[in-house]
Amino acid sequence: MQSLDRLFSIIAGYMDQWAVLPVLYYFHWMAWDDLAFDWCLICVYGLFAVLVTYAICVPLELWRPVERWPDKKAVAVDVLYTLLNRVGVVPIVTFVLFYQVQTWATGFLVERGFIPPTLESLVPFLLGRPMLTFLIYALILDFADYWRHRLSHSFRWWYALHALHHAQRQMSFWSDDRNHLIDDTISFLWFFVIGLIIGIPPLQFPLLVLALKFVESLSHANIRLSFGPLEWLLVSPRFHRFHHGLRAAGRNSCNYASVFPVWDIMFRTADFRDEYLPTGDARAPEALATGSYVAQQATGLKLFWQALGKSWASLGIGRAA
Amino acid sequence: MTTHQVVSTAPAYREPSHWALTPDRSQLLVADASGNALFMYDPRTGALLGHKRIADPYQIGYTPDNRYFVVNALRLDFVDVYDGATLELVKRFKPGRWPSHLDFSPDSRWSFNSMQNSDTLVSLDLTTMTERWCVKAGTTPAGVLWLNGRVLVCLMGEGGIVEVDPIKGGITRWQKTGDGAHNIFLDEQRHILYVSNRGPGQTSLTALDPITLKPIRAYPIPGGPDDIAIAPDGKIWIAQRFAESVAVLDPETGDYTTIPVGRSPHGIFLSTMLKQKGQVTAERLR
Numbered sequence: 060m061q062s063l064d065r066l067f068s069i070i071a072g073y074m075d076q077w078a079v080l081p082v083l084y085y086f087h088w089m090a091w092d093d094l095a096f097d098w099c100l101i102c103v104y105g106l107f108a109v110l111v112t113y114a115i116c117v118p119l120e121l122w123r124p125v126e127r128w129p130d131k132k133a134v135a136v137d138v139l140y141t142l143l144n145r146v147g148v149v150p151i152v153t154f155v156l157f158y159q160v161q162t163w164a165t166g167f168l169v170e171r172g173f174i175p176p177t178l179e180s181l182v183p184f185l186l187g188r189p190m191l192t193f194l195i196y197a198l199i200l201d202f203a204d205y206w207r208h209r210l211s212h213s214f215r216w217w218y219a220l221h222a223l224h225h226a227q228r229q230m231s232f233w234s235d236d237r238n239h240l241i242d243d244t245i246s247f248l249w250f251f252v253i254g255l256i257i258g259i260p261p262l263q264f265p266l267l268v269l270a271l272k273f274v275e276s277l278s279h280a281n282i283r284l285s286f287g288p289l290e291w292l293l294v295s296p297r298f299h300r301f302h303h304g305l306r307a308a309g310r311n312s313c314n315y316a317s318v319f320p321v322w323d324i325m326f327r328t329a330d331f332r333d334e335y336l337p338t339g340d341a342r343a344p345e346a347l348a349t350g351s352y353v354a355q356q357a358t359g360l361k362l363f364w365q366a367l368g369k370s371w372a373s374l375g376i377g378r379a380a
Numbered sequence: 381m382t383t384h385q386v387v388s389t390a391p392a393y394r395e396p397s398h399w400a401l402t403p404d405r406s407q408l409l410v411a412d413a414s415g416n417a418l419f420m421y422d423p424r425t426g427a428l429l430g431h432k433r434i435a436d437p438y439q440i441g442y443t444p445d446n447r448y449f450v451v452n453a454l455r456l457d458f459v460d461v462y463d464g465a466t467l468e469l470v471k472r473f474k475p476g477r478w479p480s481h482l483d484f485s486p487d488s489r490w491s492f493n494s495m496q497n498s499d500t501l502v503s504l505d506l507t508t509m510t511e512r513w514c515v516k517a518g519t520t521p522a523g524v525l526w527l528n529g530r531v532l533v534c535l536m537g538e539g540g541i542v543e544v545d546p547i548k549g550g551i552t553r554w555q556k557t558g559d560g561a562h563n564i565f566l567d568e569q570r571h572i573l574y575v576s577n578r579g580p581g582q583t584s585l586t587a588l589d590p591i592t593l594k595p596i597r598a599y600p601i602p603g604g605p606d607d608i609a610i611a612p613d614g615k616i617w618i619a620q621r622f623a624e625s626v627a628v629l630d631p632e633t634g635d636y637t638t639i640p641v642g643r644s645p646h647g648i649f650l651s652t653m654l655k656q657k658g659q660v661t662a663e664r665l666r
Contacts, residue, residue, distance in 0.1 A: 065640055072603055072622035080580030085618040089520045089537045090478060090497040096622050166456040174416050177393050187391030246501040
């Protein structure tokens with residue numbers, strides 16, 4: 060694992076020295092020199108994650124597909140979502156924003172005499188135990204993600220955005236990052252606050268973070284695969300497919316967990332039936348399922364706006380006295 | 381016997397960077413900026429002895445009289461002055477954006493702190509705890525070194541060093557070294573200055589004459605060379621920040637070997653430094 064990590068650093072180093080730093084120096088932004096390396100590392104890790112996911116999931120999807128499609132046009136746009144989210148500008152912008160806000164928040168607190176803790180400073184036993192520390196971070200974030208996801212199915216305006224993710228009838232390992240930008244922004248803010256509270260290190264466990272992202276990609280794959288007796292331990296393609304099933308779309312769903320099904324078991328939303336359902340959202344406009352990236356985003360925005368209006372109306376906001 | 385292998389790894393919170401040796405030489409203090417902590421290790425064995433939570437320690441150093449321990453908090457824009465004996469905060473300055481590196485006058489009266497994102501060098505009077513002056517040093521200043529009654533400052537954005545008059549803050553000399561000139565060191569015999577140049581493009585270590593500031597030789601070192609240390613056999617140990625390695629350079633031949641060490645190696649302390657007379661600092665390698 061360490062030699063792999065080193066290889067990534069070397070690639071990122073070359074990318075930094077020969078592609079990114081010349082641009083930063085040209086525009087006199089060289090103060091960002093240190094962080095530029097981290098940006099490159101994010102891109103390298105993201106690219107590696109996509110390649111590994113591709114190398115593992117493609118043979119599996121060919122071997123034991125749940126569905127066979129005459130064409131894969133609807134999958135193509137999901138590839139774009141994945142590249143933008145894992146290799147492109149989104150993770151870098153996320154990292155820079157998180158860094159800036161974390162810095163501002165830390166400075167604000169330090170000036171008032173409080174040094175924000177890290178998880179390891181709160182639990183000294185964790186110092187020097189990076190795997191255990193990572194597992195705890197992962198559990199906390201996955202727990203938070205369970206509730207974010209469940210709430211996104213509970214509010215009309217939020218599901219209007221999340222429907223884009225559920226509209227895909229050709230669900231494959233590419234579908235994990237298929238989200239509306241506003242939905243992504245809400246997720247980002249959600250994790251932002253939690254990350255700030257628990258002092259999450261953005262780049263301390265990149266390989267392990269990628270392992271978790273791999274589980275999420277695999278869970279969306281078009282594969283007839285369950286983890287058998289270990290189904291309760293890690294979200295399998297079967298488990299998550301049940302969440303994407305036509306019957307589960309909308310505001311009464313199940314199997315919300317992204318990585319650890321324990322949250323669904325704990326809050327009684329788990330469904331371990333051994334069924335492989337067709338996916339999609341029958342009520343979603345066709346543009347959300349098969350439209351271009353722009354059409355999907357535009358339609359999602361329109362639905363969100365309409366749902367927001369209905370939510371306001373139901374609260375009595377905007378009515379004439 | 382030297383094996384050039386990692387023999388042990390000690391924990392820290394996030395990303396350890398610079399170091400300072402306590403005046404009694406019993407503890408090696410290592411700054412962990414994003415972990416908001418100062419870690420203490422045994423300088424002989426590397427064993428973890430403890431840690432203290434302080435805000436964003438990046439570059440750190442004791443004044444030559446050991447009275448104060450000064451911390452550049454790069455992320456938070458603070459220069460914090462702690463009591464050298466108790467490590468209690470005495471004074472906090474906000475002299476500019478991204479305080480990067482620092483050094484002191486030999487009489488411990490003044491500190492010199494580069495502000496990486498304000499393009500300035502700031503001097504603080506540690507006797508009155510006031511800011512003495514602030515001068516535009518050049519683009520993206522980083523490494524700082526007091527030498528022969530002058531202050532040398534690396535300018536990453538201009539690929540060289542400037543010499544600053546410590547009294548008035550005026551720039552008196554300029555010397556090109558290499559793109560991304562980052563940190564500066566003086567060898568044990570005070571015969572050679574070394575400047576690490578972190579790019580873009582080809583990265584290197586430049587050897588300079590400490591009197592004339594003229595380059596003597598440039599050593600191409602890939603992977604973002606940062607801090608260095610010089611072993612008793614004359615070999616130069618160089619942190620390759622972005623290659624997860626430490627390079628061991630023979631300055632005579634220019635050949636080097638590398639030791640994989642893990643993510644983002646930064647400051648380098650050699651236990652042989654404990655035998656040095658006088659104060660042991662990261663930049664003055666004597």
